[in-house]
Amino acid sequence: MLSQRVNAALVFIPLVLILIYLGGWAFNLFILLILLVATYEFTRLFKEMGHQPSLVMLLLGVALFVVQRWTLDDAYLVPLLTLLVLANTINGLVEYERGRDGAALGFVINLAGILYLGWVGGGMISLRALENGLGWMLTALPSVWLADSGAYFIGSWLGVKKMSPRLSPNKTWAGLAGEVVTGTLFGALLVLLWRSVGWLPAVTPLWQGAVMGFVLALVSAAGDLLVSLFKRTAKVKDTGNLIPGHGGILDRIDSWIWAALVGYHLVQLFAVI
Structure with a gap:
């Protein structure tokens, strides 16, 4: 039986692939929507832990980061960060005066959530x-999706030694090895495929795809474990129930958002090598 993550990928892949192909406002609006839903789930998780993050400040901060990536250049990044830190400072002070003793920790959670889902996402x-x-x-x-499948099958077949028994008891070192090998292989094959249809320059070396697949396999594993940390601490099985049988949006995109941001920086690095 396939893991929930693989099943969910099979549900989302057609929609996500269509929107990636379309690009532009349709793709950006979709990303904004799923990140806002993930922000709601993030806030709910920390409230389950007994903390007091502000859903309004988190939604506003994530939305502003997405808009900055969508419509503005990076020259606006530092002013935006300054504004968000100041706004959350004022919010924390007001919340404490209104009787919320957890306002200081709420301030930290707000900023962490905004950076995690706004900046990374x-x-x-x-x-x-x-x-x-x-x-x-x-x-x-796709290299992350395929690497995740490789982790599941190789881990089910050869996995004995647990990698992170407290956070994710089903993860094994063999599964991680399978994830890295699968990601590296398919990263190179995907570059070869997109070169053939003109979606990447014909001179793009295969090693760049292999490096991307290798790095993103490791990064996605860390992203998955981070959300497991949130859920274990909150003592919940899933981040939400938006997708029946598959949990919440944050459960589904925990590795995607890291793969995209790190992938972006890798492409920038490839351009100067």
């Missing part, structure tokens, strides 16, 4: 907006 828009963003987006995300 917004990387999906940045990667797709690159000159060859279609090809690189269709290298980064």
Whole structure:
């Protein structure tokens, strides 16, 4: 039986692939929507832990980061960060005066959530907006999906030693090895495929796809474990129940957002090598 993550990928892949292909406002609006839903789930998780994050400040901060990636250049990044830190400072002071003793920790959680889902999550828009963003987006995300499948099958077959028994008891070192090997292989094959249809330049070396697949396999595993940390601490099985039988949006995109942002920076690095 396939893991929930693989099943969910099979549900989302057609929609996500269509929107990646379309790009532009349709893709960006979709990313904004799923990140806002994920923000709601993030806030709910920390409230389950007994903390007091502000849903309004989190939604506003994530939305502003997405808009910055969508419509503004990076010159606006520092002013935006300054504004968000100041706004959350004022919110924390007001919340404490209103009787919320957890306002200080709420301030920290707000900023962490905004950076996690706004800055990291917004990387999906940045990667797709690159000159060859279609090809690189269709290298980064599918290599992660396929690597995840490799982790499941290899881990089920050969996995004995647990990698992180407290956070994710089903993860094994063999599964991680299978994830890395699968991601590396398919990263190179995807570059070869997109070169053949013109979505990446014909001179794009296969090693770039292999490096991307290798790095993103490791990064996606860390992203998955981070959300497991949230859920274990909150003592819940899933981040939400938006997708019957598959949990919440944050459960589904925990590795995607890291893959896109790190993939974006890898493409920038490839350009100067």
